[in-house]
Amino acid sequence: MGLPLPMVPQLPEGKAFGLLARFKDAPAIHAACEKVRDAGYTKWDSHTPFPVHGLDRAMGLKASRLPWIVLTTGLSGAAGGMLLQYWVSVHAYALVISGKPLFSWPAFVPVTFELGVLFGALGAVFGMFALNRLPMLFHPLFSANSFAAATDDGFFISIESWDPKYDETATAALLREAGAIEVEVVNNE
Amino acid sequence: MSHGPRIVDAAQMDLPAGSLWRRLPLFSAIAAIVGIGASFAMRAGDEKQFYFSWLVAFLYFMSLGLGALLFVLIQYATKTGWGIVVRRLAENTAAGLIVMVLAFIPVYIGLDKMYAWTDEAHLDEIVRGKMWFLGAENYIVFGVLYFAVWIFLAWWFRAGSVKQDLTGDHDLTRRRIVVAGPAIVLVALTLTFASFHWAMSLDPHWYSTIFGVYYFAGSFVCVFAFLSLVVLGLRRAGALEGFVTVEHRHDLGKLLFAFVVFWAYIGFSQFFLIWYANIPEETEWYLERMHHGWQPVTIFLAVGHFGLPFLYLMSRHIKRNKLTLGLGAAWMLFMHFVDLHWVVMPAHHGKEFGVTLLDVTTMLGVGGLFLTAFGFCLTRAKLVPAKDPRLIESITFENF
Numbered sequence: 001m002g003l004p005l006p007m008v009p010q011l012p013e014g015k016a017f018g019l020l021a022r023f024k025d026a027p028a029i030h031a032a033c034e035k036v037r038d039a040g041y042t043k044w045d046s047h048t049p050f051p052v053h054g055l056d057r058a059m060g061l062k063a064s065r066l067p068w069i070v071l072t073t074g075l076s077g078a079a080g081g082m083l084l085q086y087w088v089s090v091h092a093y094a095l096v097i098s099g100k101p102l103f104s105w106p107a108f109v110p111v112t113f114e115l116g117v118l119f120g121a122l123g124a125v126f127g128m129f130a131l132n133r134l135p136m137l138f139h140p141l142f143s144a145n146s147f148a149a150a151t152d153d154g155f156f157i158s159i160e161s162w163d164p165k166y167d168e169t170a171t172a173a174l175l176r177e178a179g180a181i182e183v184e185v186v187n188n189e
Numbered sequence: 190m191s192h193g194p195r196i197v198d199a200a201q202m203d204l205p206a207g208s209l210w211r212r213l214p215l216f217s218a219i220a221a222i223v224g225i226g227a228s229f230a231m232r233a234g235d236e237k238q239f240y241f242s243w244l245v246a247f248l249y250f251m252s253l254g255l256g257a258l259l260f261v262l263i264q265y266a267t268k269t270g271w272g273i274v275v276r277r278l279a280e281n282t283a284a285g286l287i288v289m290v291l292a293f294i295p296v297y298i299g300l301d302k303m304y305a306w307t308d309e310a311h312l313d314e315i316v317r318g319k320m321w322f323l324g325a326e327n328y329i330v331f332g333v334l335y336f337a338v339w340i341f342l343a344w345w346f347r348a349g350s351v352k353q354d355l356t357g358d359h360d361l362t363r364r365r366i367v368v369a370g371p372a373i374v375l376v377a378l379t380l381t382f383a384s385f386h387w388a389m390s391l392d393p394h395w396y397s398t399i400f401g402v403y404y405f406a407g408s409f410v411c412v413f414a415f416l417s418l419v420v421l422g423l424r425r426a427g428a429l430e431g432f433v434t435v436e437h438r439h440d441l442g443k444l445l446f447a448f449v450v451f452w453a454y455i456g457f458s459q460f461f462l463i464w465y466a467n468i469p470e471e472t473e474w475y476l477e478r479m480h481h482g483w484q485p486v487t488i489f490l491a492v493g494h495f496g497l498p499f500l501y502l503m504s505r506h507i508k509r510n511k512l513t514l515g516l517g518a519a520w521m522l523f524m525h526f527v528d529l530h531w532v533v534m535p536a537h538h539g540k541e542f543g544v545t546l547l548d549v550t551t552m553l554g555v556g557g558l559f560l561t562a563f564g565f566c567l568t569r570a571k572l573v574p575a576k577d578p579r580l581i582e583s584i585t586f587e588n589f
Contacts, residue, residue, distance in 0.1 A: 051589065053587045053589070054587065067505075071503075098465075098467065099467075106457075106460070106461055106464050106465075107465070109457060109461065110461075
């Protein structure tokens with residue numbers, strides 16, 4: 001019995017989730033991310049208590065798809081707002097107001113603009129949730145001893161065991177070499 | 190922060206020897222002489238056209254200088270970090286206001302050719318009620334007052350900044366932070382009333398309380414487009430390497446984008462209320478512009494000053510690429526001219542849209558005058574505030 005999707009991560013079967021390595025500070029994790037990236041790992045992530053400048057590049061992350069989602073929802077909102085007002089004013093309730101034409105588009109601009117902003121904002125928030133697979137109530141990393149420090153003063157890199165390049169001994173050695181002060185194996189449960 | 194120390198070459202704060210930028214004052218002075226000379230030569234042919242064209246050019250470069258002045262003031266008032274490396278360029282642009290007082294003289298001489306309220310014998314009651322603010326005496330007294338405020342602020346803020354290059358005295362920055370707040374209020378008020386005097390009163394019946402904001406919005410579009418191009422040009426000439434990076438260009442692009450949207454927001458707000466209320470003395474201004482020869486210009490303005498650049502400048506990649514940012518900035522400089530032409534010229538041409546050679550020569554002449562002062566300041570000081578307390582913060586600035 002588990003919680004319904006998508007409240008828990010859908011992860012492959014396996015004994016271990018992967019390795020969690022802790023680093024001293026922001027420059028250390030920045031350098032380590034570049035090493036892990038250059039070693040060719042693809043299924044891994046970094047966890048820091050605050051945003052670190054340039055970490056996305058150090059990790060080799062691709063540009064987010066979120067702007068396209070926001071553009072689509074924003075334009076849909078604007079178009080929907082204009083169409084709704086057109087339908088209401090011209091077809092459903094065709095009333096002449098202050099002697100102006102039925103389709104008086106300037107009057108519809110504020111609502112069109114606001115709906116564009118509203119849908120753009122909703123697209124940004126819920127698009128971000130979807131891309132991050134949130135809300136997620138549990139994650140194997142939470143069972144790691146030191147991981148709570150990720151919201152305080154801990155800088156972490158996690159490498160997942162189903163990464164094609166993953167090898168518990170070799171990967172741990174790579175992380176130590178990259179400057180990890182602590183490496184632990186995280187169970188997949 | 191994560192890249193470790195970054196070495197910048199202090200020589201990049203100066204224009205390279207032999208750079209064409211060093212001759213900018215000379216080239217601009219030649220352009221000013223040619224442009225103003227040609228304009229005056231054509232004045233006899235169509236005196237009214239001369240003054241109207243001159244007014245558009247005057248308003249154009251005033252908006253550039255005022256936008257730059259406000260940008261400098263806002264940087265101090267908000268203790269801006271990122272923008273320090275482009276502040277000196279804005280200070281030099283604002284210094285152009287000092288010579289623009291010369292360009293104001295022909296405007297004053299041509300008052301009775303442009304402003305209907307100068308014909309005091311034939312004014313109706315509505316305009317007579319506005320003569321406490323309008324009138325030739327007010328025009329010159331207020332004009333001198335506006336220029337006194339702007340010239341003092343443009344000079345004082347730049348002079349202290351240049352002095353700091355030598356002394357490194359942080360008190361210079363502290364004093365300017367204190368003055369900047371009240372100075373913004375002062376410039377906002379003078380800019381608003383100047384736009385009423387100079388542009389809005391061309392049609393003395395018409396009024397719009399948001400008109401000053403509209404002029405300000407255009408001026409910020411103009412200054413961020415101008416600064417983007419100057420930064421690109423200086424980097425091309427081999428200066429500012431390591432100082433002005435893609436991050437600063439990106440920010441200039443973001444501000445350009447923001448004020449393209451702001452301009453449209455204000456422009457539409459002005460139109461919307463007048464359209465809705467439908468009061469004849471207000472709507473005539475738009476009627477003139479939305480029918481006959483001006484209709485295509487109005488549509489072109491809406492599409493070219495907002496629609497297209499809104500979609501174009503939205504992308505992060507466009508703003509971070511030198512060529513695409515430069516194209517966008519050059520386009521906005523052009524559209525700002527179209528905007529002011531559209532505001533001013535219907536008072537002269539009436540129903541028909543028209544461009545004359547005088548529109549070109551006055552822009553060349555007044556622009557040459559403005560850029561002479563800009564170039565003079567550019568070549569006589571460092572390109573960035575060399576000892577500003579926030580310079581390091583600015584150099585290492587990064588967007589997320």
